Amino acid sequence: MSAPLSGDLPTYLMVGPARHGVVRHARSMAAALHRLGLRVPVINLPDVPALRAWAVGRAASVGTGRAPSPGPALSAGPVHVDVTDALFGATPDEAVRVLTESLPDRTTLTLHDVPQPAEGVVRFARRARAYAELTRWAAGTVVSSRHEFALLEELLPGGLAGAPHGPTAVVPLPVEDRRACASPGPVDAVVAGQHPAGGPAGGPSGVPCGGLAADVVLLGFLYPGKGHAEALDALALLRDRGVPGPRRVTALGAVASGHEPLVDELHRRARTAGLDFRVSGFVPDGALDSVLRSAGIPFAAHHNVSASGSLAAWMSVGRRALVPSSRYVREMERLRPGTLTLVEPASGEGSPVAALAAGIAAATADPGLTRIRPTASLGPGPEDAAQLLAAFWRQAHG
DSSP states (O other): OOOSOSSOOOEEEEESOTTSHHHHHHHHHHHHHHHTTOOOOEEEEOSHHHHHHHHHHHHHHHHHSOOOSSSOOOOSSOEEEEEOGGGTOSSHHHHHHHHHHHSOTTOEEEEOSOOOGGGOHHHHHHHHHHHHHHHHHSSEEEESSHHHHHHHHHHSTTOGGGOSSOOEEEOOOOOOOOGGGOOOSOOTTOOOOOOOTTSOOOSSOSOOOTTGGGSEEEESOBOTTSSHHHHHHHHHHHHHHTOOOOSEEEEEBOBOTTOTHHHHHHHHHHHHTTOEEEEOBOOOHHHHHHHHHHOSEEBOOOTTOSSOHHHHHHHHTTBOEEEEOOHHHHHHHHHSTTSEEEEOOOTTOOOHHHHHHHHHHHHHHOGGGGBOOTTSOOOSOHHHHHHHHHHHHHHHHO
8 A cells, every 4th residue: 555645644533432433433443544554643532621631732742842741642743533523512513612722723534423404403503514614624524425425515605615625535434344253152141231430321231132033123322313213113013913023122232321211211112012122231342243143133223324333333243234215325235235124115105114114024034134145245344444544644634
């Protein structure tokens, strides 16, 4: 591979809790860059106060020419940061202030969770304004899908061509192929369900993962619009019609902070339909692959999805998730053919729940539909994505 930059590599700055999906993605990208021989300096900061302290220390060290002690190495060179607005402020406007006041002018960004109108008029307007401002401010911007690229372009008057700063690139979320790494063994009680102090909010803890093979299973933080309600409604429809199907939905993961009441709401929804619902709590990395392989029907129906780490996790272990069709998931199916099962309402069918129910019924009758063929490609992988990011840096900083 050719050198990515004519000067120093950017410092890869990671801000937020270690278990947050955006931080995990950044860590994976930095590791892939290192495997390619690109020794990107990495700094991990747990929160916004730590970022502000880093910014003060960096300014002082650049001004005096002396590195602070103790503390991470600081450089006057470029910086790259993965951003979702919620990590940097209570409001989108606050996130913009934190980022633009704390980061140097030569900062490039990977923007996650790009705003889209389906979020609702007020929320969309606030987030759209913030993301447009960040794009105009940054030395260059990365997004994770062409769908997000189109969304971002719609936020800017005159489109991305009218942005005053650097290039914009699409670097798809990578999928690490771990299909050959399966380890046999039971998965009962492998999930501790414990949440460290200061970690993500958790629902019920200590829930075992036994019996997953009979369940519809969703992965990731539990919050409204993630698809848990749709999964229960689809199972209820099958039950009403007398069609064989699972009788339980399992949510693999912790409850997103502030959404704890949703657990009781989903339990009530399940009971009303004669179904069961459970939340595992946090699934340790060492157990996750085994848990995903043992799941009955992988299911992902989150609203407004524009890039999905949970879909990548299912793919990585050879599982083919059931997903409602959208511009983003159609893009992913074109990128990695045969790795998703897309469902769309049949002609004249008013409810998308009916299409999901039909997909669940089909997967119940033929479990092979939930498995990716061994010959299917999962690329681009981590090193492929790292190559694309390095090429973007050549444009922005070379």
